[in-house]
Amino acid sequence: MMNLPDARGHFGPYGGRFVPEVLMAPLEQLEAAYAEARVDPAFQAELADLLENYAGRPTPLYYAKRLSESLGGAKIYLKREDLLHTGAHKINNCIGQALLAIRMGKKRIIAETGAGQHGVATASVCALFGMDCTVYMGEEDMRRQKLNVFRMRMLGAKVVGVTNGSRTLKDAISEAMRDWVTNVSTTHYLLGSALGAHPYPMMVRDFHHCIGKEAREQILAKEGRLPDALIACVGGGSNAIGLFHAFLNDPGVRMIGAEAGGRSTKLGEHASRFDGGVPGVLQGTYSYLLQDGDGQIALTHSVSAGLDYASVGPEHAYLHDQKRAEYTAVTDAVALEAAVCLSRTEGIIPALESSHGVAEAIKRAPAAKGEIFIVNLSGRGDKDTDIYRENLKELDAQ
Amino acid sequence: MFERRKAEGKPALVAYLTAGDPTPSATAGLVAALERGGADLIELGVPFSDPIADGPVIQRGADRALKAGMTLAGVLQVAAEVRKTSQIPIVLFSYLNPMLRYGFSKLAKDAKAAGIDGVLMTDASVEEAEAYVDAMRAEGLDTVFLAAPTSTERRLELVAKYSSGFVYLVSRTGVTGEQESLSDSIGPLVESMRKYTKLPLAVGFGISKHEQFQKVGSVADGVVVGSALVRVVEQHGASPDLEKELESFTRRLVHGGS
Numbered sequence: 001m002m003n004l005p006d007a008r009g010h011f012g013p014y015g016g017r018f019v020p021e022v023l024m025a026p027l028e029q030l031e032a033a034y035a036e037a038r039v040d041p042a043f044q045a046e047l048a049d050l051l052e053n054y055a056g057r058p059t060p061l062y063y064a065k066r067l068s069e070s071l072g073g074a075k076i077y078l079k080r081e082d083l084l085h086t087g088a089h090k091i092n093n094c095i096g097q098a099l100l101a102i103r104m105g106k107k108r109i110i111a112e113t114g115a116g117q118h119g120v121a122t123a124s125v126c127a128l129f130g131m132d133c134t135v136y137m138g139e140e141d142m143r144r145q146k147l148n149v150f151r152m153r154m155l156g157a158k159v160v161g162v163t164n165g166s167r168t169l170k171d172a173i174s175e176a177m178r179d180w181v182t183n184v185s186t187t188h189y190l191l192g193s194a195l196g197a198h199p200y201p202m203m204v205r206d207f208h209h210c211i212g213k214e215a216r217e218q219i220l221a222k223e224g225r226l227p228d229a230l231i232a233c234v235g236g237g238s239n240a241i242g243l244f245h246a247f248l249n250d251p252g253v254r255m256i257g258a259e260a261g262g263r264s265t266k267l268g269e270h271a272s273r274f275d276g277g278v279p280g281v282l283q284g285t286y287s288y289l290l291q292d293g294d295g296q297i298a299l300t301h302s303v304s305a306g307l308d309y310a311s312v313g314p315e316h317a318y319l320h321d322q323k324r325a326e327y328t329a330v331t332d333a334v335a336l337e338a339a340v341c342l343s344r345t346e347g348i349i350p351a352l353e354s355s356h357g358v359a360e361a362i363k364r365a366p367a368a369k370g371e372i373f374i375v376n377l378s379g380r381g382d383k384d385t386d387i388y389r390e391n392l393k394e395l396d397a398q
Numbered sequence: 399m400f401e402r403r404k405a406e407g408k409p410a411l412v413a414y415l416t417a418g419d420p421t422p423s424a425t426a427g428l429v430a431a432l433e434r435g436g437a438d439l440i441e442l443g444v445p446f447s448d449p450i451a452d453g454p455v456i457q458r459g460a461d462r463a464l465k466a467g468m469t470l471a472g473v474l475q476v477a478a479e480v481r482k483t484s485q486i487p488i489v490l491f492s493y494l495n496p497m498l499r500y501g502f503s504k505l506a507k508d509a510k511a512a513g514i515d516g517v518l519m520t521d522a523s524v525e526e527a528e529a530y531v532d533a534m535r536a537e538g539l540d541t542v543f544l545a546a547p548t549s550t551e552r553r554l555e556l557v558a559k560y561s562s563g564f565v566y567l568v569s570r571t572g573v574t575g576e577q578e579s580l581s582d583s584i585g586p587l588v589e590s591m592r593k594y595t596k597l598p599l600a601v602g603f604g605i606s607k608h609e610q611f612q613k614v615g616s617v618a619d620g621v622v623v624g625s626a627l628v629r630v631v632e633q634h635g636a637s638p639d640l641e642k643e644l645e646s647f648t649r650r651l652v653h654g655g656s
Binding site for chain 2: 019024170183291
């Protein structure tokens, strides 16, 4: 299970490389460049240095004592990816791919973003390395995540609004792919989740592997044993796979991915790919996919822009089918409640995406006395202040 | 068909149309108009919600077709309707997911029954196409694959191996859409591809004018025109003269004149 994907990018039946022919040779080049970089000590040393001194790794594994005690069950630890530079785990992958782009001689970077966290992290590394940066973002997400749009612009990135479809992450990825198809000789597509065509799901996972590797060492040092459960939110699934991957060979460690349950279980009102999706191909990869009976991609909804996507990383599809990980849906309302709960018990305002993982932990903890949970707190909530205000009007009125 | 045009010293016109744009019931009449105007082969596009290989014109065409209720099953019905009165070769042109959802074997059978001659998939490379190729070939359908300026020699060889009917050469890196000037990579790509196949070579992406049609036709066996035709449908979609407009645009494309 640790050795996947296979040489053609498959995790069991999932993954692969489903793109127009124009992109096939560039993906082969990217795969070759990454294979070299992966075993190059100089590349790894530079990456490690930037992760430590620029991004702020390792991140703490923090025992959320008041939250745990208030629930009266499991001990909940938070992996504090929210404390990283730019505010979320996304920076791990951005540093890695930017170094790879430099190695490949690509001077222009493009990216998609949903919540804007990947866009901000991409814009930051492009500023750091003096690279030209264009970020595609759905107009609905630009409205929801105004603050991050401005941060990207302040960092020198060009933010292009996408008006197609639902104007969210899926449409931003399509537009980024169209740019890449056109400018492939000069441009690296810095994809921000464990999605897309091979080698992206593997490469993005590898760049986030540090999350689980650190957490495993930290929990052994603090508790002298492995945790009982790992919990993370799953949009494309990069933070979750980053946490899970280091524990795949630990059969006693359960893995739980929290998808966006949105407003309801009706198609179009959620983003629970494992509860309503059928395997299919979208944007380069074969995975669980929310679609209608004619194979058209369904619209999705989540209060959290980062989870609002019709497909899911192919490795998650594989872990799901193998029953190595389980996936569950958390509604908008429950995620919002969890955000308030964590804010008031621990003094930590989580990102809306991460709130879905926190909510799942809150739900399971009371019945899990004696157990240890690790929740990936993948991002901080500053960017979500406007949405929290919109949805928690009673707090504003106090 | 490519051979017949070759004997006449002319390239074949491969005309793309998004089926269902502006409405499902209009498509058979538009195919007939293309044929009267001089089209030799029809690429019947299956509209898809997320067409990553297409530029804005064909994206809008797909949106209109989907809003009008077009489905892959509906596209097959249109093909069957065309077949009642015309023998023009038809290639089904689709993104993978609608075909996957329909089922490859069922699609191959139903497409054959509808009189379709071949299939072309925009977003899956030969490496991922084995099951698809087997299913289509089992019903005697041609499988057309694309080659691009970025394709390596190894990839051109693979494309040649899996293609039948003809090979579609993408003239430039980019999405579909009309261009003022033609890409320099057409000549070299045609030459490279010739090393690996005797199949007819059709060149597409960016071609919208008679001069371009002539120029590309001087090096290739066929010329694909898509966005320019979809634009005519877009501009005259609501007009009773739509078929006439499409026919005369096609005629000017092939023969020149205004």
